[in-house]
Structure formats: structure tokens, C-alpha cells
Amino acid sequence: MEGTVTKSTGSWYQVLTDDGKVWMARTRGKMRLNDLDTSNPVAVGDRVELMEDQNYADTGSISKVYHRNNYLIRRANKLSSRRQILATNLDGAALIASLTSPRTSLGFIDRFILTCEAYHVPAMVFFNKMDLLGERGEEVVDDIKHIYRNANVSVLLGSATEGKALEAFSAMLKGKRWLLAGHSGVGKSTLLNAVFPEANAKVGRISDHHAKGRHTTTFAEMFTLADNTQIIDTPGIRDFGVVDFEPTEISQYFPEMRPYLSKCKFNDCLHTHEPECAVLEALEKGDIADERYQSYLGILNNEDIFE
Numbered sequence: 001m002e003g004t005v006t007k008s009t010g011s012w013y014q015v016l017t018d019d020g021k022v023w024m025a026r027t028r029g030k031m032r033l034n035d036l037d038t039s040n041p042v043a044v045g046d047r048v049e050l051m052e053d054q055n056y057a058d059t060g061s062i063s064k065v066y067h068r069n070n071y072l073i074r075r076a077n078k079l080s081s082r083r084q085i086l087a088t089n090l091d092g093a094a095l096i097a098s099l100t101s102p103r104t105s106l107g108f109i110d111r112f113i114l115t116c117e118a119y120h121v122p123a124m125v126f127f128n129k130m131d132l133l134g135e136r137g138e139e140v141v142d143d144i145k146h147i148y149r150n151a152n153v154s155v156l157l158g159s160a161t162e163g164k165a166l167e168a169f170s171a172m173l174k175g176k177r178w179l180l181a182g183h184s185g186v187g188k189s190t191l192l193n194a195v196f197p198e199a200n201a202k203v204g205r206i207s208d209h210h211a212k213g214r215h216t217t218t219f220a221e222m223f224t225l226a227d228n229t230q231i232i233d234t235p236g237i238r239d240f241g242v243v244d245f246e247p248t249e250i251s252q253y254f255p256e257m258r259p260y261l262s263k264c265k266f267n268d269c270l271h272t273h274e275p276e277c278a279v280l281e282a283l284e285k286g287d288i289a290d291e292r293y294q295s296y297l298g299i300l301n302n303e304d305i306f307e
């Protein structure tokens with residue numbers, strides 16, 4: 001049988017076979033699934049081969065993971081080389097961010113969208129909880145739009161209770177398979193429910209002030225919704241470490257830097273101090289946002305974990 005992994009608990013997977021049946025599955029002991037050194041050999045979104053278990057009902061084992069069209073991967077911890085696949089076979093990945101309660105740093109956002117760029121996953125950033133910014137909100141909207149104007153990423157700003165951004169969000173997700181990721185408490189599950197009430201995902205309580213440490217969603221789960229929409233809600237992540245890039249490669253994943261890369265004097269320019277560097281000149285002129293350049297430096301210097 002063939003099916004799609006719709007939930008991952010670490011030890012058990014939920015698999016939806018093409019006849020609409022839901023199975024609980026484990027991986028086969030010795031199976032060599034792929035060559036990636038990851039903590040999870042099977043991830044939500046994977047197409048898998050499932051062998052029915054003769055002894056227990058609705059239970060099976062995953063014997064094969066089929067080729068992935070794409071995937072999103074991160075390093076969870078600076079000390080560990082272990083990588084985690086967030087989800088696979090995606091039409092897009094939305095980072096849900098909030099500037100307060102909890103705060104998402106621009107560095108975190110940029111590491112996420114850099115990884116999307118490098119791994120061929122269309123990216124979106126939804127700045128949620130704008131209602132909490134009050135009068136400061138409008139200024140923030142302008143700043144954020146300016147920072148990300150050439151970054152090849154869709155940016156939406158709004159809140160889970162406000163209509164306009166939600167409409168645009170819904171239009172992007174409908175009929176597609178998107179991942180929702182971000183810190184715990186930013187409102188991933190709330191947004192999912194706001195756009196697709198039938199998802200009925202569990203949401204954290206408003207009274208919690210330490211939202212960053214407390215996880216309401218505990219497992220990655222794909223919600224199959226009307227119009228062939230599949231949304232993967234995930235547990236909050238503390239950080240998003242980028243994996244395995246050569247220093248000279250990093251600037252290629254900053255779309256706004258790309259037009260300048262061939263114009264630097266040195267082929268192996270890292271755009272930090274070199275003479276006749278076209279990226280530094282563009283930065284000076286304001287054609288590359290300073291905030292994005294700072295994120296670039298952070299990634300280059302491997303300062304990418306746990307703020």
C-alpha cells in the first residue's frame with residue numbers, strides 16, 4: 001500500500017492511505033531510509049510504502065520512503081550536528097512570527113527563509129499579533145515591508161482576529177500543502193483555525209505569559225481540509241539553525257544580493273570587508289536592507305542559535 005504521513009510523534013507515524021484509511025505505523029528496524037543524518041527518518045508529508053500488520057488492526061510498518069520533491073530541514077541545537085526534517089513535499093512554508101508575546105527576531109526569520117530559498121520551498125512570513133502593537137503597528141508595517149521588499153518572500157501582517165490579512169493568507173493556502181512553523185505561542189494553530197475552522201486545532205490559553213517555553217501543539221500534524229488543502233501545523237521551535245552551507249554560498253540565497261554577486265572584484269568575496277565589493281556598495285546606497293545584511297553576517301559567522 002501507498003500512503004502519506006500525516007502525523008509524526010517520533011516513535012509512531014500516522015499514515016493516510018489513498019483509500020482514505022488512517023493507519024498507525026512504525027518504521028521497520030533495519031530499513032535504510034535515506035542518506036540524511038536526521039533525527040527523524042520519516043517526516044510529515046512523506047509518501048511511504050506501508051505493509052499491513054497481521055496481528056493488530058489498522059497498524060502497519062513503513063518499509064520505504066519515496067523520493068521527496070522537496071523538504072525543509074533545520075539544526076535544532078548548536079552543539080549537535082543532528083538535523084530535523086520539518087516536513088516534505090511542500091507547496092510552501094509559512095513562518096508565523098510575532099514581534100511581541102513572544103518576540104521573533106529578524107535573524108530567526110531570515111534563517112528560515114534562507115533555508116526555504118536553498119531547499120526550493122516557496123516561503124511566506126505572516127507577522128501575527130499586530131493588534132498587540134497598537135499605534136506602533138503602522139510604522140512596523142512599513143519597516144517590515146521595506147526590509148523584505150526584494151527578498152523573494154511573501155509578507156503578510158495581521159492578526160488571527162482581523163479579516164484582511166487572513167483573506168490573503170487563506171488564498172495562498174487554499175488547495176495547497178503548506179507548513180506552518182514558528183516559535184511556540186506565536187499563534188500557528190490559532191491562525192489555522194481562523195482560516196479553516198474545521199481543522200479545530202488545539203490552541204494555547206491566553207493567560208499564559210511564558211508562551212515561548214510552553215508547547216500546545218506537541219506533534220507535527222497535517223490537517224486535510226476542503227478543496228484539497230493540506231496544512232501542516234507544527235510544535236513551536238526555539239530556533240532555526242541553518243545546515244551545511246559553504247561561506248561563499250550563503251549570499252546566493254539572499255535574493256536581493258544576487259544581482260551584485262558577479263560584480264564583486266573577487267570571486268570568493270564574502271562581502272564583509274573586501275575592496276570593490278558590489279554588495280557592500282549596494283548596502284551603502286540602501287539597495288540592500290541593513291537588517292538583512294546583519295542576518296547575512298550572523299549566518300556567515302555561525303551565530304545562528306538561541307537568542
Ligand SMILES: Nc1nc2c(ncn2[C@@H]2O[C@H](COP(=O)(O)OP(=O)(O)OP(=O)(O)O)[C@@H](O)[C@H]2O)c(=O)[nH]1
Nearest residue numbers: 159160185186187188189190204205206216217236
Ligand atoms: N492578541 C492576539 N493573540 C493571539 C493572536 N493569535 C493567537 N493569539 C493567542 O496566542 C496564544 C497562543 O496561540 P497558539 O495558536 O496556541 O500558538 P501556537 O503557535 O500554535 O503555539 P504552539 O502550539 O505551542 O507552538 C493563544 O492564547 C492565542 O489566543 C493574535 O493575532 N492576537
Ligand SMILES: [Mg+2]
Nearest residue numbers: 188189216217
Ligand atoms: Mg499550536
Ligand SMILES: [Zn+2]
Nearest residue numbers: 264269271277
Ligand atoms: Zn562582495
